[in-house]
Amino acid sequence: MLTELTHEQMDRYCTRIGVPRKGAPDLDRLAAFQRGHVHSFTWEVLDAFMGWPNAIDPAAAFDKMIDGTRGGWCYEMNGLLGAALSAAGYQVTRLCGGVRRAELGDAVVGNHLTLRVDLDQPWLVEGGLGDAPVRPIPLAIGDHRDGYHDFGIEAADTDWLRFRNHRFGAAPSFDFKADYADEPQLAAQQAWLMADDGSPFRNNLVVMRHFDGRIESIVNRARRTVTVSGMATQAMTSADDLAAALGGVFGLQVPDVAAVWAKVETLPKGEFE
Template sequence: MDIQAYFDRIGFSGTARPDLETLTALHRGHLRAIPYENLDVQLGRPMSLDPLDAFDKLVTRRRGGWCYEMNGLLGAVLQDIGFSVTRMSGSVSRDERGDRPLGNHLVLRVELDRPYIADVGFGDGILEPFPLAIGAHRCEGYDFRLEDLDSEWLRFHNHANGGAPYFDFTLAPASPEQLSATCRWLSTSPDSIFVQTALAFRHTPDGIVSLLGRAHRRIRPDGKQTILLNSAEEFVAVLERDFDLDAPEAAALWPAICAKHEELFGAEARS
């Protein structure tokens, strides 16, 4: 893996050391440069858990990715630098969906003077790594919270204007078999939100931009504004302008996005 190419991709120009300063700079740079997106799932392309495949896609081809790719790549880079990294299994919407979401999120634990959580794969989540400490965590004006649910599970609460409101995770190392099975389900099942519609998120200097189907949203600590896109051309233009994604083939997704939008998001996507 060409670490310098990754540094160039995210605009990191410092000296990489296994310390909090480097971890924070890489985390912020990654989220500012590389969007979260699921266009390959939408287009029916095979998905991979291999960090080298993520490097080719996110760095060489300058695309974005979802949690397995975003955190998979960051975790591999951190290990190459000399960080101690544990990949942990997360579960988005575990209360609502039972066991089906187990392993639908990949989370990184990084050992420094104390454990930190690094997560560049939660879309509109936290911009910086945060200590593995129960309680409130504030970053860039957004308020987050880590809750101890029981002897096994912790819950990360997203900020008030976020998309997914929370994910649960355990501190045990993730099972590669579980991650692989859930990745396969998420990328192929008609019941998966990633199969049902297009999603994209990107952190910017003045907030967060997102796409939920037709809904183009600008999110700030004090609120959010939503505009409904009205054409395939507008959809492709927003992908390029706001997410730095050159993906003209995504225009073919537009009819299905429109057909599914109200069912998935309803009034919530217009607020």
């Protein structure tokens, strides 16, 4: 598995996210990497939703997200970000987490990849939750505010920690341990999420991206915009609406949008649609 980007890849990545190629591996630069990454790439699960090929290796994420003008989910978003940070001189640990472990238990462990970066202290760097913070937060129990949303890390059971998302977050929380890295478990859950009919991403189209002052998202037929004032929702009613959103605000080049919309149309309508 690719652990850090090559020199040529790093040049292209830094150009894409608007961060200078050279600089000291300090906290300010770390924050610039995270913010640039989540503002430059869209979080999306189109591969799982449509049954298209998907790989957990950051090298594949680079090809897809840089060359293919696509986004990715946690394995790709945090995978690519972690490989870039390693190439920039940071000490990065890929942590094995579980979204909604608070509700669903240990069966979900590995359904989320998050990152620990060690500087003067350990920092949680989260570019793969879709609507999580745009800056590093101390990997310690406490409350944090990122621009206009409140987040937190709290104690869970035994030695697990729980990241608490903001009130409009698509995922309310994920659990992790500060030193728990388990690549086989991440790979197993990635494969399950891609293929099993019980996977939430096989049954829901979810797309999210950060912008200054707002988070834009698609959940099946609904377009959402979250700001400091709250959440506004707009219905999409056609493949043209979906194509305009994916290619416009989310900047994705998606093959066969008509097929994506056709599958969306088979889904039962949810709370916000």
